[in-house]
Amino acid sequence: MTEPPEKLSLIEERLVVDKRPVSDGRLRVSTTTTSVTELAEARLGGEDVEVTRVAVGREVAEAPGIRTEGDVTIVPVMEEILVVEKRLVLAEEIRIRRIATIEDVSIPVELRKQRATIERTEE
Template sequence: MTASTDREPAGYRPADRQDPEGVAGRLAGEDSSREDVLTIAQEQAHVSVERRETGGVRVRVVTDEGPVLYPVALEAETVEVTRHPVEREVEAVPGPREEGDVTIIPVVEERAVLVTRLFVVEEIHIRRTRVTETVEVPVTLRRQRAVVEQLEPGAAESGPGEG
């Protein structure tokens, strides 16, 4: 009788192998009259985890500042004031009016005739001109970036500013 070197557990018998000496039957207790001794080998594995420091990383956030020319649209408005004589009699004081981009403000005076009458003496015309200009204004912008440093074993315990 020979022992198997495959190290199979006791009672293991694959369907495709033959058991010429009836070892499987003796293990199951079918033939207990024979005093044959069968040596069974058993292997055991033990797995353990060992923590070892192999290094570390330090992450810093750095803020960079830099001037940037930022385009800005500036808008300016100028007015042109002109006087226009009218000399027209009116029944009531007229209000300001707009004609296109011109605002017209009537100037009225009372004149003594046998009766009092209103005359528009002049009109003041105000014309608005709008100018838009794009200029570049310097602006300081901030941007953050992360710096990752690889540390050697034992250096991970030091705090910021050390080492």
């Protein structure tokens, strides 16, 4: 007779990880604040601007650009003004000439005439 083959069993282990809260004790946290005054030092730079308006009142053919003379920047301010000019212009002439004419005319006209007759009567 033949012997049955031997059986081999395989075993496997599995790991399952789980967590649960556990209290080990309590903590109390408090803070204390202290103030310290220190001087902060810095050098600050700046610029002051001086604005001066200068009236010019001059007619120009075109607008001048912004220019710099020394440490002064000059910004032109333009304005348009309406100029109304009244001129006397001779538009035309009308010429009238008198020409004397003589014309003989015959027109039939109906005229009324009244005559008075005076008679004396004796009484």
